[in-house]
Amino acid sequence: MASSDEPQSLRAVFEEAEEKRRALETSPDATSASYAAAVAAAVALYGRVLELISRVALFSPNEGVEDVATSSLPYLLTGFHAAELVQRTPFAGPAPRRLTLRRARAAYERFLNLVDAYGLVAPPYDGLLERYRDDAEGFAVVPPGSAAAAQRDGKIATFRAERALTDKISHLKANPGYAERGDDEVVREVHLTNVTYGVHATFQALDSLNRELRLIAEAPSSNDHPAAHSSTARGADDADTRLDRPLRATTSRGGPLLSQRGKPLQPFTLVGSRADRARGVFRPGHNLPTMSIDEYLEEERRRGGILEGGTDPPKKVVDDEDMDAVDRETYKAREWDDFKDENPKGSGNTLNRG
Template sequence: MASSDEPQSLRAVFEAAEDKRQEVNEAPSATSPKYAEDLAAALKLYTQALDQIAALSLFSANEGVEDVATSSLPYLLVDFYLAELVQRTPHLAPKERLQVLARARASYERFLSAVDGYGLVTGSYGKLLERYRDDEEAFVAVAGDMAAKREGKIANFKAEKALREKLETLKRNPRYLEHGDEELVRKVHLTSIQFAVHNTFQALDSLNRELPLLRSAPSPTAAPKASGNDPTDTSFRLDQPLSQLRPGTGGPLLSTKGKPLQPFTLVGSRADLAKGVFRPGHNLPTMSIDEYLEEERRRGGIIEGGGTEPPKQEVDEDDMEAVDRETYKARKWDDFTDDNRKGSGNTLNMG
């Protein structure tokens, strides 16, 4: 049976890691140096906590969740928190990002394996785990045609909302806040694990969608050679000499007999060039707006009349961004209809 008397050092390391994770979550920008420092510190602390958990043998495959001490339950989440933070590592080239995603996947899998060993992956999540183990890289949280995916994403959203509300309700209970009731504290920890299981499958889905994009990304091109100290090397200059801007190789344009030796462009007289010095830097209009509209009307570019509503455009089920937009739109409408009874906004004729 897992001991509840873990060393203070493990509790201290875990709490410090949680504090750093909170700072990362509340960071205003992922591009700031502080974000990178807090992220690195949190990853280091969670890794230390994992080492101490393994050294203490807090968890065993031969016991059930009822055998785990309440104070030890939060440590089951260390791999999940580690995976989340690893996946949020910013500013990486595709090759480095692939390595980061591999690390995140390994941590998510360790978390799922640990909590599944205690029978905490149940119901629909158990089926998701079976599908994931069948084909890890082809796993998606919601499968099927476009309609099934839409319904599945709405169901996922509602499940996540229900778990979050349940967790917040438990934590607001005075028995939890003021008295630290053992039964209620244990229920909070188990609900947190359920919430993490839900988020793990969503994260693995997102990870699998990112992988093909990274693998198909072009490799970075070789950096251009430096000009060095050669004073004759002007390849780095934007204002190249006119002789190099001409399509030929330099030299005279015409032979002694008047035969062209290289391509050239006639640009007019010096007087014409002088007139163009003070012209506007933009092209002036060649016709008025009315003339333009009349010309467009003549060419058939203006459609007049009509008034019928255009047909509703079908969403391409292979366009995941469009499908997600439709899904979030449907979620928002479902939430609105849940919170607002039909006709509740009509204040007329209510007597």
């Protein structure tokens, strides 16, 4: 049963938890060990608050929100703050993070069930709650598969709703009736608006939580990679960031070169001796020429790969001691002289005289 006279221990633990939560919101380093310890301590305090709330039956399913004392309304947000802190818990890998997100989901659900029992999940959040209960793991504020325009409009609507709630809270807190705690109606309205903001933030957190869980599910697990690597090889692999790493990866694998049946298991190079291999260490990385330019041209000429032309062919030198050759050259010269005498220059130009 709700009462404004809750035990002092409950109030003290709640205020301590709230103080730690506010300190974490302004923490400069969310990755330090001290931050993780502070989050764990705050979560433990909120857990203690929830135990005390249950022990004293501060909230009852048989009453409406109008039956809850104004001083008890802030305790409605205990589950929400605990869920936020659990979701903010630092993690060291996908598996621990998955467990953390599931704990956060359970805490958010307890908060939603409590405030829904008091009729505090008003439109449009009642529709979101119905969709969440139908498919908790597939829930998104904007349904998956919506058009890009719908996604954009959903984000704009979310931003505007959050801005309207924060502006309303700021406006109410600026009221003198709240500052002096003299106007119970204003104080009550502030607490109920804080609950509405918590409902709004819960659905945003569940949307984000589901997206993160999907990413974790799609990420490769550590079992997908071979585990039999020595620490020495792993250290060398991590430190090796040079451009020649792909080449070295294929030439320095280690292990047997051939299988038992003689099949090559990795590329290798045959050398004459270890001395040849050692001398090759200091050779240039590129291939050196295996012949000179003159040797190359001679080989191409022999293969007929070089066309030699554009100049008069060399005149054949007749051996003076070869009388047959001398006679052949003499007859050839006489025949050429007779041909020129019988066919004077220009005699063949009978159709196109100049």
